[in-house]
Amino acid sequence: MSKEVLEVLRAAIASNTPVLLWGDSGAGKTALIEAEAREHGAKLITRLASQMDPVDMGEYLAPDVNGRIVGSPPPLAVEIREALDRGEDVWLFLDELSNGSPSQQAAILRAVNEREIAGVSIAECRMIGASNPEGEAADNGYMAPAAALRWVHLDYVPDPQAWSRGELSGWGEKRSKEHNEVAAIIASFISRRPSALTESRDDKAKWSGRGARRPRTWSRAAKLISMLPGASAKDKILSTAGLLTLNGSVGETGAGELLNYVKTLDLRDPEDYLSGKEKLPKRADLYAAALDSVVSAVISNPTKNRIDQAWTIVSSARPDCAINPAKVLREQWPNHPLPDCAMQFGDKLAEFVL
Numbered sequence: 001m002s003k004e005v006l007e008v009l010r011a012a013i014a015s016n017t018p019v020l021l022w023g024d025s026g027a028g029k030t031a032l033i034e035a036e037a038r039e040h041g042a043k044l045i046t047r048l049a050s051q052m053d054p055v056d057m058g059e060y061l062a063p064d065v066n067g068r069i070v071g072s073p074p075p076l077a078v079e080i081r082e083a084l085d086r087g088e089d090v091w092l093f094l095d096e097l098s099n100g101s102p103s104q105q106a107a108i109l110r111a112v113n114e115r116e117i118a119g120v121s122i123a124e125c126r127m128i129g130a131s132n133p134e135g136e137a138a139d140n141g142y143m144a145p146a147a148a149l150r151w152v153h154l155d156y157v158p159d160p161q162a163w164s165r166g167e168l169s170g171w172g173e174k175r176s177k178e179h180n181e182v183a184a185i186i187a188s189f190i191s192r193r194p195s196a197l198t199e200s201r202d203d204k205a206k207w208s209g210r211g212a213r214r215p216r217t218w219s220r221a222a223k224l225i226s227m228l229p230g231a232s233a234k235d236k237i238l239s240t241a242g243l244l245t246l247n248g249s250v251g252e253t254g255a256g257e258l259l260n261y262v263k264t265l266d267l268r269d270p271e272d273y274l275s276g277k278e279k280l281p282k283r284a285d286l287y288a289a290a291l292d293s294v295v296s297a298v299i300s301n302p303t304k305n306r307i308d309q310a311w312t313i314v315s316s317a318r319p320d321c322a323i324n325p326a327k328v329l330r331e332q333w334p335n336h337p338l339p340d341c342a343m344q345f346g347d348k349l350a351e352f353v354l
Helices: 003-014 029-040 075-085 102-114 160-169 177-192 201-206 215-226 233-238 240-263 270-275 284-300 304-315 319-332 340-348
Strands: 019-022 043-048 060-063 069-072 090-095 126-131 152-155
Touching: 003 019, 003 029, 003 152, 019 029, 029 043, 029 090, 029 126, 043 075, 075 090, 090 102, 102 126, 160 177, 160 215, 160 284, 160 319, 177 215, 177 233, 177 240, 177 284, 215 233, 215 240, 233 240, 270 284, 270 304, 284 304, 284 319, 304 319
Parallel strands: 019 126, 019 152, 043 090, 090 126
Antiparallel strands: 060 069
């Protein structure tokens, strides 16, 4: 995702303007919105438009104690209003909008346009949507003009370097050491081969409807492979079960590219790099992978001393290989006092890192 598109997205959210992201299924639209909500401390309420009943956006009719039919607001309206009344910043994320039927889209229309659900004002609630393009959505990705004109539309194309940093860092979640190790290898691979993150136009045209290269499927593959038997992350990826996992997740083309990359890796235990027992390898791809493995190891077991050691290693590394690891360290521990070497490194790459 370009810097400019992200700026427009953030401006739309800040100004309470409904904004709709268009992008391939599994491209990372939901992950992006979740990360933005965490960063802003917002309460994110997510609904799949394709699974919503029109009544979810209208009055619930039911008899009262006297047998009279009365209307009451749906749970979604109550949840939003109560959170707003508590002073929370509430974002309503309506995913898979283009998968919704005309009746589902029509039900959503009033909430987006008038900021009201069954008489309950949700005026302060930020409205964000996501849709899949033609060929990947029900009803061919069509949105009725009345619904489409309520949104600012943005095309979402994932940034391979940003994805690599997110995968390396764990997307803000605590993961197992094994998961971090596999993710670090895949993140390094994508960082070195950005075109492997998503399908090419030709590959999409030939897609069989099974595994495909998408940010979501690479992340899923990393998680599954980490749970396979094996002495190391490399062994797990290169195993027969690893191949089956990759084929079933990212497709044969993505699996083949990753396996060819991993076969050439000869990485030492990252603890040996952290302790100074081993020096970083000289070959560029191994060098970058070793840096990522160091950051992954520290994320799995963070202490002040280990973070300092990681910064010392990253700060002395080649700038072209060190930018992503340095960004991850800074994003993971923004308040960690930087050692002198890291400060000097920051002076050289301030526009990228600090």
